Amino acid sequence: MKAENVVEVLNRLVRQRGAPKFLFADNGAEFTGHLVDLWAYHHNVRIDFSRPGKPTDNAFIETFNGSLRHECLNLHWFDNLVEAKRLIEAWRIDYNVSCRFLRSRPSVTG
Incomplete structure (x- = not known):
């Protein structure tokens, strides 16, 4: 992915x-370059970078990316971009609904 x-x-x-x-x-090049830094400056957004080699700094997105790959991308062969966008969007909506449901449940202790 490019910074643009x-x-x-x-x-x-x-x-x-x-x-x-x-x-x-x-710390990917698309985030560490001048373009994203300039965007953040103009929108008064602070960029916080994870430590290199520490995926636990970003566990939520690592979990999301793994779920996306396992539950959607590995299961479908997309014939075109429109189909890919449609299926990924349907998966994203289902994922968000499922996450909201799980967060609303009381934790189970043993």
Whole structure:
């Protein structure tokens, strides 16, 4: 992914939901370059980078990425971009509903 793509997505999210206070990112070139830094400056967003080689710093997104791959991407062969977007969006909605349901349940202790 290129920094230009990251900024494009961030701008779309700002239009839909407003700017976040923080952006947590890994140390990929698409996040550490001047373009994303400039975007963050203009939107008053603080970028917090994970420590290199420490996936536990970003456990939630690592879990999400694993679930996306295991539950969606590995199960489908996409014929075109429209189909890929449709199936991934359907999976994302289901994932978010499932996560909300699980968070609303009281924890079970033994």
